[in-house]
Amino acid sequence: MTGARVLRRVAPQLLTLGAVILLVSVYFPDFYQIVYANDRLVGIPIDVVKRGAPVALLAIGMTLVIATRGIDLSVGAVMAICGATAAWSIDQGFGLWAALGLAGAAGLVCGLWNGILVAFFGIQPIVATLILMVAGRGVAQLITGGTILTFDNEAFAFLGSGAVFGVPVPTLAWILTGILFGLLVRRTALGLLIESIGINLRASTLTGINSRVLLLAVYMGSGFCAALAGIIATADIRGADANNAGLWLELDAILAVVIGGNSLLGGRFSILASLLGAMIIQTINTGILLAGFPPEFNLVIKAVLVIIILVLQSPRLLPRLGFIRLRRERDEKPSGTPVEAGK
Amino acid sequence: MTIRALPLYATIAIFLLAYLICYIQFPAMLSTRVIGNLLTDNAYLGIVAVGMTVVIISGGIDLSVGSVIAFSGVFIAVILRETALHPLVVFALLLAVTTVFGAAMGGMIHVLAMPPFIVTLAGMFLARGAGYMLSIDSVPIDAAFYDTMQDAYYLMPGKGRLTLLGLIMLASVAAGMIMLHRTRFGTNVYALGGGEATARLMGVPVGRTTVAIYAFSGFMAGLSGIVFSVYTSAGYPLATVGVELNAIAAVVIGGTLLTGGSGYMFGTLIGVLTMGLIQTYIVFDGSLSSWWTKIVIGALLLMFILLQKGLLRLRVSA
Numbered sequence: 033m034t035g036a037r038v039l040r041r042v043a044p045q046l047l048t049l050g051a052v053i054l055l056v057s058v059y060f061p062d063f064y065q066i067v068y069a070n071d072r073l074v075g076i077p078i079d080v081v082k083r084g085a086p087v088a089l090l091a092i093g094m095t096l097v098i099a100t101r102g103i104d105l106s107v108g109a110v111m112a113i114c115g116a117t118a119a120w121s122i123d124q125g126f127g128l129w130a131a132l133g134l135a136g137a138a139g140l141v142c143g144l145w146n147g148i149l150v151a152f153f154g155i156q157p158i159v160a161t162l163i164l165m166v167a168g169r170g171v172a173q174l175i176t177g178g179t180i181l182t183f184d185n186e187a188f189a190f191l192g193s194g195a196v197f198g199v200p201v202p203t204l205a206w207i208l209t210g211i212l213f214g215l216l217v218r219r220t221a222l223g224l225l226i227e228s229i230g231i232n233l234r235a236s237t238l239t240g241i242n243s244r245v246l247l248l249a250v251y252m253g254s255g256f257c258a259a260l261a262g263i264i265a266t267a268d269i270r271g272a273d274a275n276n277a278g279l280w281l282e283l284d285a286i287l288a289v290v291i292g293g294n295s296l297l298g299g300r301f302s303i304l305a306s307l308l309g310a311m312i313i314q315t316i317n318t319g320i321l322l323a324g325f326p327p328e329f330n331l332v333i334k335a336v337l338v339i340i341i342l343v344l345q346s347p348r349l350l351p352r353l354g355f356i357r358l359r360r361e362r363d364e365k366p367s368g369t370p371v372e373a374g375k
Numbered sequence: 376m377t378i379r380a381l382p383l384y385a386t387i388a389i390f391l392l393a394y395l396i397c398y399i400q401f402p403a404m405l406s407t408r409v410i411g412n413l414l415t416d417n418a419y420l421g422i423v424a425v426g427m428t429v430v431i432i433s434g435g436i437d438l439s440v441g442s443v444i445a446f447s448g449v450f451i452a453v454i455l456r457e458t459a460l461h462p463l464v465v466f467a468l469l470l471a472v473t474t475v476f477g478a479a480m481g482g483m484i485h486v487l488a489m490p491p492f493i494v495t496l497a498g499m500f501l502a503r504g505a506g507y508m509l510s511i512d513s514v515p516i517d518a519a520f521y522d523t524m525q526d527a528y529y530l531m532p533g534k535g536r537l538t539l540l541g542l543i544m545l546a547s548v549a550a551g552m553i554m555l556h557r558t559r560f561g562t563n564v565y566a567l568g569g570g571e572a573t574a575r576l577m578g579v580p581v582g583r584t585t586v587a588i589y590a591f592s593g594f595m596a597g598l599s600g601i602v603f604s605v606y607t608s609a610g611y612p613l614a615t616v617g618v619e620l621n622a623i624a625a626v627v628i629g630g631t632l633l634t635g636g637s638g639y640m641f642g643t644l645i646g647v648l649t650m651g652l653i654q655t656y657i658v659f660d661g662s663l664s665s666w667w668t669k670i671v672i673g674a675l676l677l678m679f680i681l682l683q684k685g686l687l688r689l690r691v692s693a
Contacts, residue, residue, distance in 0.1 A: 103492070155680055158436070158492065159633045163680070166624055167673020173666035274666075283496055296490050328511055328612075331504030338497040342489050 038304065045292055045308035052312055056319035063322070072195040076318065078203075084314030085202035086111070086278065088307050089261040090285035091292070092206070092213050093254030095306040098289050100250055101230045101298025102150060102157035107258040107285060109168025110142045111278030114262035116175040119272035122183040131188060136259050142168070143255020147248035165282070172274035182271035192267030202264045206307070209260060213253070214303050223301075226250060230298025287334075288313055291341055381686055382630030382679065383642045389675075390649050397652065401659045407535025409655065411528075414541030417651040419444065419603040420621055421544040421644060424629075425551040426595030427622040428643045432555070433588050434568040434635025435491035439480065439498035440596040441618035443473055445611065446506040447600020452514035452610030462520045470597045476502070477593020481586035495589075499619070506612035513611040516604060524605050540602050545644075547595065552640040564588060568635030625650055628675050632683055649675070 057063040066075030090107045097104045114135040121131035142164060149160035194201045217223030229236045229243045237243045261281070266272050291309035294301045316337065320330050397404040414421075423440050430437045447469055454465050480498045484491050527539040555561040563584045566574040575581050604610055623633075629646030631638025653671050657663045 153681065153684055155684060156634060159627070159680055162620070162623065163673050163676045166620060166676060167670050170666040170669030170673065173664070174670070178664055178666065283499075286493075286496070290493060296493060326511075328504065328507030331500045331507065333504075335497045335501035335504060338493070338500065339483075342483070342487060342493065342497065 038302075041293075041302050042305045042308055045305050045312065048291070049308055049312050049315065052315045052319065056315065056322060059319070059323035068198060071198065072200070073198040076322065078200065080311065080314050080318050081203045082200040083318065084310050085200075085206045086261040086265050086281055087284045087288055087313060088206040088310040089209060089257045089264070090254075090281055091288040091306040091310045092210055092303055093257030094282075094285045094289050095292070095294055095301050095303050096213070096217070096226060096250045097157070097254045098286075098294055098296060099226050099230045099298055099301035100247060101233070102247075102250070103161065103286065103296070104146065104251065104254045105158060105161040105282050106142065106146060106164035106168055107254060107261075108278035108280060108282040109165050109172065110139055110255055110258035111262035111265060111281065112172035112272075112274050113142060113168055113175070114139045114259040115266035115277045116172040116181065116272040116274050118188070118263050118266050119181040119183055120175050122185045122188055123181060128185065128187045132263065135263050136256060139255040139257075139259025139262070140252050141255070142258070143252035144248065146255070147251035150251060151244040151247035169274060172272075172277075176272050176274045178274075180271050180273045184270070188267050189270050190267070192264055192269070202268070205260060205264060209257065210303055210307050213257075217303070222246075227298075227300055230301075284313055285310075287338060290338075378686055378689060379637055380639070382632075382683055383639050385679075385682060386628065386630045386642050386645045386649070390645050390652070393649065393652055393656075397656050397659070404655070404659065407531040407533035409535070411531060411535035411537050411541065413648060413651045413655060414544060415536070415538045415606075416654075417647050418538075418540040418544040419599045419606060419615075420618065420625065420650070421647040422547045422602060423596050423599040423618065424622045424625045424643045424647050425547045425640065426592035426599075427619075428551065428626050428629070428631055428638065428640055429555060429564055429588055430491075430592045431623070431626050431631055431633060432568045432635055432638050433564045433585070434571070435484070435585075435588065436495065436623070437477075437480075437498075437589065437592045437596075438492065438495040438619050439476075439502055440592065440599070440622060441615045441620075442499045442502035442506065443476065443593065443596035444600040444603050444615040444618060445613065446502045446509075447473060447597050448604040448607070448610035448614060449506045449509045449514060449612050450610070451601065451604050452516050453509045455516055455518055456514060462518050466601050469601065470594055473597030473600070474590050474594040477596070478586050478590035480593070481589030484589065485582045485585040491589075503612065510610070510612060513609050515609050517608075521605060521608060525608070540606060543598070543602055547598065548640060548644045551643075555640050560584070560587065565636055568637070570636075621650065624672055624676055628672075628679055630679065630683075633680075 053063065060076075063076050066073055066078060068074070090111075094104055094107065117138045118131045118135040121134050122128075126134070146157075146161050146164060149155045149163070150157050153160075191201050191205075196204060217226065225236070225241050225246055228239075229241060229246060233243055258278075262278060265277050288309035289306045290296065291312055292302060292305035292307075294306060313334075316333065317330060320333060394404070403409065423444065427437060427440065450469055450472070451462070451465050454460060454468070455462065476498070480494055483489065484494050487494070524539055528536040529542075531537050555564065563574070563579045566577060566579045567581065567584055567588075571581060603615065607614070625646035626638070626643050627633055627646070628649055629638070629642030629644070631642060650672060653668050657665060657668060
């Protein structure tokens with residue numbers, strides 16, 4: 033995609049993000065202040081891009097899964113499994129690299145499991161990933177032995193709270209992963225193939241796309257992103273909490289993808305827009321705290337936001353309203369599919 | 376014997392087999408006390424699963440129920456604390472609120488043509504947030520009427536207590552069975568689950584049915600919230616997190632197809648009891664850790680989904 037087209041694609045998300053930041057800075061004028069102290073950048077925007085890291089990482093994998101007309105409910109539980117694996121390896125004295133390797137492998141295996149259920153057994157993605165969502169936390173507790181497994185390893189903790197050239201490591205992690213996945217799907221034909229199996233799995237298979245392997249790869253990618261998110265969450269608190277690590281983050285990740293304007297009915301996707309969606313969610317979370325609202329308003333505001341975005345993206349309302357030119361162009365293609373997919 | 380009913384028979388067989396294994400190891404498992412507690416402890420889950428069964432057979436999903444149960448508890452507790460209303464009046468108010476809430480979600484799903492998953496996700500945030508706004512802390516309930524309800528039970532032979540809560544659950548399942556299998560609305564639900572376009576062409580009022588389905592689920596979630604508040608004597612906005620997942624799991628273990636269009640209400644009751652049985656077994660055993668519950672439920676889910684997939688293939692080839 034050329035620069036202008038990318039910009040046009042993410043314009044609604046940029047506008048929303050701008051509006052949210054503006055709203056927050058009305059309540060909290062110091063929002064934009066960033067200072068350099070103790071070898072790192074400090075400021076609220078930095079805090080947003082750091083704390084938003086787990087959701088942003090999950091959103092990268094989730095975007096690809098949703099583009100294939102799937103959904104991955106298990107990412108929160110996979111985060112817990114991978115975090116527990118990493119903490120366990122450190123605890124056993126395997127060292128940093130073994131811990132990272134094992135955690136990454138655990139994420140890939142979880143993704144492989146989901147992928148096999150979806151691609152080879154033909155189970156609906158929402159059902160297939162539900163199994164791991166339910167059982168995954170049990171597995172994570174099995175690894176930690178039911179306790180919160182804490183560890184003392186500076187090198188590993190660096191991944192959660194360290195900084196490189198002043199930028200927090202979690203921020204670097206999601207930005208680099210985003211670029212890596214973006215290049216992988218857009219500089220090769222992979223992205224196109226993923227979109228095509230999302231639009232019509234059968235037709236794509238008949239034209240010779242190896243949709244099974246592709247689906248496996250997409251779910252494994254999502255598992256890998258969940259592993260990265262789990263490692264960062266674990267390193268951040270220097271302990272693996274099997275019960276609470278990544279709890280309900282799958283919903284935030286799906287929300288980020290939806291706010292990013294990606295259709296849940298599969299097809300065209302934009303990782304950049306999903307990442308912006310993740311940042312919008314985090315800005316709202318941080319903003320509500322800064323504005324002095326009690327945090328219990330957080331969920332209600334989030335719900336209202338989702339409803340507004342739903343109304344704007346509704347395939348049934350849009351043609352009638354002729355809303356924004358930008359959006360109509362994008363939604364022209366999949367019109368008609370919602371009825372068949374209404375089930 | 377139809378192929379369609381096979382998952383139901385499989386569910387019942389597995390439940391009986393599991394109970395037999397438990398009985399051989401711990402003969403006390405068959406006492407009416409254990410059975411009575413099994414019904415009481417899982418009453419709120421059973422009630423909410425009745426609503427979920429209807430939603431899932433229609434091809435939808437309702438993620439909001441866990442939050443609605445928590446909201447109900449806080450709503451009841453706060454109103455009882457602030458006013459002198461009789462609990463029954465508060466219950467009626469609450470059921471009206473949750474039913475309208477469910478109907479609104481159903482309306483959005485139909486009018487906006489959005490996936491139920493995302494709409495009820497927004498509902499989940501909204502109900503949980505509304506609960507937080509009423510109170511962040513746990514609010515105790517001390518109404519005389521609550522004590523009466525908690526002490527209402529029928530003493531079965533063997534000193535097991537068939538409590539009011541357990542009875543409400545059994546009554547809900549019975550009502551759900553009649554509604555799903557014996558009324559026009561039930562038939563419409565199955566038709567909708569079979570395919571929306573087909574249902575519309577057959578003359579099913581799609582919009583009205585969708586709204587009614589989610590309104591019913593909201594009503595059952597409210598009723599479940601009442602039962603849960605009687606069970607715990609308190610309202611806490613952080614309670615029942617993830618109950619929607621347990622309800623979905625119970626429905627699937629009960630032999631209902633998650634793609635919609637096929638399933639039985641009775642199976643859901645067995646699904647709930649099977650999940651309760653696993654927990655009871657872990658309590659009896661004493662050395663097993665609680666996380667095994669999750670793993671076993673996950674394994675059961677997988678087994679039933681694969682079984683249904685196999686049966687579906689069997690039906691297509693037959």
